[in-house]
Amino acid sequence: MIKAVLFDLDGTLVDTELLSARAWLASGERLGLDVSEELIKSFVGRTADAVTSMLIEHLGITEATAQELFSLHRSIKDELMENELAAKPFAVKALSVLKDHGFALGLATSSYRPVAERELEPFDMQAYFDSITCGDEIEHGKPAPDIYLLAAERLGMRPEECAVVEDSPNGVRAGAAAGMSVFLVPDTIEPTPEIRSMCVDVLGSLDELAGAIRLRNEEIA
16 A cells, blocks of 8 residues: 655656756757767766766766766756746645645655755745655665665655656666656656556656556555
């Protein structure tokens, strides 16, 4: 029986992935580096440290250059967020409905805590969560299951009592590896058959989430 719902943040609750992609393209152009759309998609769901390592490996650059690129990306993204940051459709409604139905709610985001807090604050989402777990609090980021296992532990829940709500392949893999019921709401990346097979359901929007979890609990009961 699902008793807790663990949410990803970027691309799931807040509409940041397209802003991030634009910032990567702009920062790469400024530094004369070929940051491809395919590479950008592989960043989704990863921690800052993991992305930095990927930049070094895929672009053949030094750690110092990777750090410069990452810092420039963050600066451009912050500028975009000032005017364009939005909650994903039905995000606040989904949190409110699940809270009213007695589910424990946790956030499990690869973003580091200062970034996560800045993204949550404009929409007053923090108040809905019983626990917030961030990428700077774990050793192995998504697609490893660590962040979801820690988030469940903080809520006093077993993995089989938790649902995971994700938008990315890396997040889906993390939730599935943790032994949790995964619900996918795709954002910028269309799920492959492999990713779909790891999910209990693939939803059109967060407005469908409460009903999908109810059906899952009826199946389990």
